[in-house]
Amino acid sequence: MNRIVIKNIVTIFILVTTIFQIGCETPNSKTNRDKIVVVSSITIINDIVRNIGKDKVEASSICAIGTDPHTYKSVPSDSRKIASADLIFINGFGLEGWINKLIKASGENKPVVTVSEGIIPLKDDKGHGDPDPHCWFDISYAKIYAENIAKGLIMVDSLNNEFYKKNLTDYIAKLDSLDSWAKDEISKIPSDKRILITSHDAFRYFGKAYKIRVEALQGISTEAKPQTADVARLVDLIKKVDLPAVFIETSVNPKLLEQISLETNAKIGGTLYSDSIGEEFSAGNSFINAFKFNVNTIVSKLKVD
Ligand SMILES: [Zn+2]
Incomplete structure (x- = not known):
């Protein structure tokens, strides 16, 4: 009697294990x-x-x-x-x-x-x-x-x-x-205010393609540490042209740009998407939407009447 019970348990165990293995392997097997x-x-x-x-x-x-x-x-x-x-x-x-x-x-x-x-x-x-x-x-x-x-x-x-x-x-x-929409939009910013100041230099291709001068605190990699001279240079530039806004980025620490904003009349114009798109329900939830969001944010904050 006991032997039969044990035998049955073993059989069931083998069966369940086999089914489990089949269940696991099928979705991973390339052919299926x-x-x-x-x-x-x-x-x-x-x-x-x-x-x-x-x-x-x-x-x-x-x-x-x-x-x-x-x-x-x-x-x-x-x-x-x-x-x-x-x-x-x-x-x-x-x-x-x-x-x-x-x-x-x-x-x-x-x-x-x-x-x-x-x-x-x-x-x-x-x-x-x-x-x-x-x-x-x-x-x-x-x-x-x-x-x-x-x-x-x-x-x-x-x-x-x-x-x-x-x-x-x-x-x-x-x-x-x-x-073509982005080219039209950027051209609406008065030429002396067409300057994009951001945390790290992610927008140089953007600047070249859409004809806006780009100045950044950090180099093209966020690994580079910003220098005091870079901060002073940006503060001078903002004061010289009375730039209304500077921009922070979703994937970069905003601290230094916030400091620059405090030292000048430039407001933090918003947070731009640089090296990542946004969360699923955000305005930048795809590459195209993130790009649009950036252009709208930049134009609305720099186009002062
Ligand atoms: Zn980057």
Whole structure:
């Protein structure tokens, strides 16, 4: 009797374990999966991936929303993400130096696409670090990101070639109208007030493309410490042109800019999205929305009648 009971328990145990294992393995087995797993370094790239990959991709970002990618320290779950990816997208130009180690350790044989490929980067004339990685703020470069992302998706999932191409065309059309809208808006700021002062130098591509002078406290990486001379220089500039506002950034500490604002008549004009998009229900919840939010914030605060 006891033997039968034990035998039954063992049989049930084996059965349950087998069912459990089947249940666990099926979703992870590549042949049965209908979505490709795509991991991006930053939320901006991840958002463009979602726009082009839509329901054919399971997309995530290593840096969370609001995280500064220059100084990011990776956590153990990042290795797991990289290990489970079919495709990895990075920005390049030194934005996320930490990712190379991560890929080497957990994803050495995975395809890695650098979305800035084909762009000639701006050089940092202040010597804070080179080259400037913030290419997405020139929408003509964001279009190159989108094209490289579509190419990457087609490379690992060629069956859905037409799907990705169609989504790319739609997204490029949205970027084109965003680009001309931004040019119009920025031109509404009186020329002597067309100066964007921010925490770190993320907006040099933006300045060049949309014709606004950009001055920042820190260099192109937030790793560089601001100098007292930089603070004094910005204070002088603000006073000289009677600049109405300076801007802080979502992923950078605002302390020094707040101090500059106190020393001058310039108000804190708002918080700009720089190296991350915003939370799901915020005004900057996608790359396009974050860009629009920035332009609206800058124009409304600098366009004084
Ligand atoms: Zn940055």
